[in-house]
Amino acid sequence: MVSIAIDCMGGDHGPSVTVPAAISFAARESDVRMILVGGEAVLAAELARLGQSSNPRISIRAASEVVLMHDPPATALRNKRDSSMRVAIDLVKSGEADCAVSAGNTGALMAISRFVLKMLPGVERPAIASFLPTQRGRTVMLDLGANVNCRPEHLVQFAIMGSALVGAIDHNDRPSIGLLNIGEEEIKGNDVVKEAAEMLRASSLNFYGNVEGDDIYKGTTDLVVCDGFVGNVALKTSEGLAQMLAAYLREEFTRNPLSKLAALLALPVIKRFKHRVDHRRYNGASLLGLRGVVVKSHGSADAFGFEFAIQRASDEARNGLLDLISARLHAQPVDTAS
């Protein structure tokens, strides 16, 4: 039985998204227990509305405060000790829950998780990792924004933690690792990347070598490692491009009666295409390096997307991600003291 703490108040939509997602996940998986964290009255009302008040595998844990999307992490950490986010992480710390999921403010979630759970031995910096679709399947990319100034050792640690994540979720024990770099001959990367490449080459990891931005979606490697600044920009740039292309496609298919007719006829095709590129199926970024499993959902996720984040957390807990990370760090210690 996996117990999952859900920060039900986080994200753009709060309980109207998080509670239905939790219920749907519990209905789908028989050996999970959901702990819904947040305002007691609103969660009880939502459960009642959905006819789940007496579901023995769904319980409510009261939390009186909410971390807002623009709360500075320090404020969330110090002044909102009874926030739904904090209580959910506390449940992981106490062992009552095996993992936590939140769609709240990433900075606050990272700060609270670091403070409450602490880091795994040997990890200096936590990282944010996510799966992305590729032409060949999917790839894990990290860091996506937790660390803006990285030393080479940090990138190596990201490679180790990311490998463990691919191992836990995709059961690929020796994923190929690409180091995100740029292509021009003269200027092959900055000093940090160059040094990280040397360290990775000398390690026992399955290091493929440098990859460029277009390799991410080509699926050249199972894992793409970069610092959090670059990773965040790459991810958000992708979001922006996808939105633009979707908007263009919509505009063209609704331009006139003839194109609307074409859209109608092409509907099955468009639906399959949409399904394949549906970012909701990739929702759920893992906070790696902590002594606990924490998954961050996109703030704007709907119930369908939020359920994928719950699935990710559940899989990580069930498949022993933390032990995998620890074992790999132990097998491949990285000196971060320099």
Next chain:
Amino acid sequence: MVSIAIDCMGGDHGPSVTVPAAISFAARESDVRMILVGGEAVLAAELARLGQSSNPRISIRAASEVVLMHDPPATALRNKRDSSMRVAIDLVKSGEADCAVSAGNTGALMAISRFVLKMLPGVERPAIASFLPTQRGRTVMLDLGANVNCRPEHLVQFAIMGSALVGAIDHNDRPSIGLLNIGEEEIKGNDVVKEAAEMLRASSLNFYGNVEGDDIYKGTTDLVVCDGFVGNVALKTSEGLAQMLAAYLREEFTRNPLSKLAALLALPVIKRFKHRVDHRRYNGASLLGLRGVVVKSHGSADAFGFEFAIQRASDEARNGLLDLISARLHAQPVDTAS
């Protein structure tokens, strides 16, 4: 009359792309002169094949060597002094040409251009800038890979040079400037970006503030400034994503007879969509900061795309880009001595 030197041997396709593009451009614009640089026999044959041997506005300048895509810049610079790339840049230096276009190796083109043309007074680092499509129109982004380790002053110079480019091409004299950054509250950017933001805020430039990756394609600002590592990754990531989405769309529209029929009926819609997102219409990256107009075409560009790069170079020369950059640098001097 604008004289344009074309490195006809560069790129994946060489004269079979560059010569038809040059001819087409010369046919479209009456007051341009094309100087085709490269192997004399092959260029003469290509002109003859296309019935343009006696076009008075198209001439050939012999160059006996070719810079290969993987030649290290230093090799191209020192050992290939009669390369088509080098001769094209030499023509700009001597004043015989007003600008040069090449689809060759970016590192070599930058090294040769810096060596031959030198920098504009006050510019410490050249940058590579390109237009990108957005939901609102288009935006200029730089640097796209010339500089991987930037100081804040460099980013400010990029903002100045990029503003001049938008002024010269889009006749927008006060473009809004976004500084590419990441969104998390706790970790708003690295030190270089933070300091650059302060400098931009204190300047007389039209500084919008920080933007995130998704703002590029939203078209939030007319100009997006970043270091070359981040810019290169963002650009290549976009290319990879666009390729993946195009491949998915193609696969879905050819999956079975019914979807092929739908594709046929949706053809006008798909054509309009393709036209809007046709990256070839954005081909042509400007090497900014040099004492000469040099435009780099994508190596894989076809004649349609290469002609856009020629157009860009022609517009920059015609609209006095170098004077605009110099005037703006003079009005807004940046201390790069630190």
